[in-house]
Amino acid sequence: MQETARDGQSVYLRAYEDFYHHTLKVTERNEPGLGHISWRASSKEALERRVKELEKSGAGKGWIDGDLGHGAAYQFVTPVPVRRLDHVNLMSSDVTRNKNFMMDELGFRLREHVVRNDGSEIGSWLSVSPLVHELAFMGDASTSEQGLGKLHHVAFWYGFPQHLHDLSEVLTENGIQIEAGPLKHGVSQAMCMYVIEPGGNRVELFGDSGYLIFDPDWKPVTWTEEQVERAIIFYGEPLPDTYFKYGTPNVQAPVVNK
Template sequence: MKQEPILDISHLAHIEIYSPKLEQSVTFFKEMLGMDEVERQGNSVYLRAYEDHYHNTLIITENTEAGLGHMALRTTSPQALERRAAEIEKMGYGIGWIDGDVGHGRAYQFKTPDGHKMEIFWDVEYYQAPEDQKTALLNRPQRRPNRGVPVRRIDHINLLAKDTNKNVEFLENALGFNVRERILDDDNNDIAAWLSVTNLVHDIAIMGDALEEEGRLHHICYWYGYPQHLTDVAELLVEADYEIEVSPIKHGISQATCMYVYEPGGNRVELFGDAGYLIFDPDWKTIEWKGEDTAKSILWHGGSNLPDNFFEYGTPVRSKKPVKNS
């Protein structure tokens, strides 16, 4: 009999990244990706994309090195928050409760087995556009920005892990994530897995860390909607001398058109040009890629190969690969 699903987590709410070059990082997200700065507090800047409904979805915090500060998930109810917090506490991964942060209320913080910091919360502040940013589209929080080629919403996060299987199992058992697709080695261990609690192929991806480090970030991702916008923003990025790691390609996994670029602080940013496919089947069978199929899972078309750096580079940086900073 199929195990009753855990339906306590609704979606990815926001991500905090660290940057040793705070103002340059903020400029990148505002001027290239058209995101709006909504607040500053201490060493942190809070931003959002124009179809994000919450107060913020990206926090950039000044730090000596790049990496993940934390990522946040919203629960499906106040009761769900209490249930998940109690379960995570029992599993031994809890950090504890905080009163809240800019844009949301009381939250429970914890770490994955690999050490990535996460939090879950229920109470949230919805974005209220100022008069000059209001739109006649009542189902959109604000006008489409006229800077850069604006991203539309937060999409997902990709985490590197020393022990891929352990982290995948934690997301399944503690938070109710479903493994939608995975790449397996010859012993059927996860090389990488794509998990979601929504209809997306992934809200979170877990990839094995090629350097066998713990708690590193591979990339964050924002969504455009139209693949053409990847070409449009690539033009802006090249002219502004930002480093594009991977020009627009199509993945086999998720079937999404995408590209990868480094923001000035050193974090990798993926830009999605479409949503790939959506999952509505409650009895979805995990797609498993193995052996000779693996190459097509990563790169369906758009290039001959991904650079070695794609599989080795993460933040905090533990490789010698230099990153161009504008």
């Protein structure tokens, strides 16, 4: 990634096909974790409309001045806190509640989801663009142990599956832990691999973009409880137990929803 700026303990990075000042800001901290995720509105008026909806929902926190390469922004929390940048995946104790919030308040569209026989959702994948997902929520299998509101992973797109094998060699030579892959998900149909960066956060590397959605009448793809294994792994080695339970930060004290 290209370094675009440094400020104190922070470095600003941009992948070569990203077009903004930066798409990732890395700041030195005592423990791994997610600072915030931001979305750019299509216009000042669109931003103001979304702010009104967020304020009505009760999830708004207020305005911030912004940052280097990042204008004024309105912050909010979800109902259950938690070549280019491709997507972000957050762990949640209530996938459906978070999914509905992002759809109702920010205009996201449901692209795929995994549904248990009782109707509850194991995971949901959403976007506001033709990408199959820019944001995903997955059920947190360890809420009783680690608390709520954790980052599962951020994902970067590389463009070709072969690049994952090239990256595997580079990562191994530099002592970076490869958690899983290369493999192919049923959900999104994308080739990928997962690594744990030195700070402790999980990063997904996309070998292709899966598929793009241009049909305005698109209906969400629903995977059943019986199909969950194929939804997660279309082919490749099974994911380790850490994939379903590890997120950052590693919250020790239980979090109580109010």
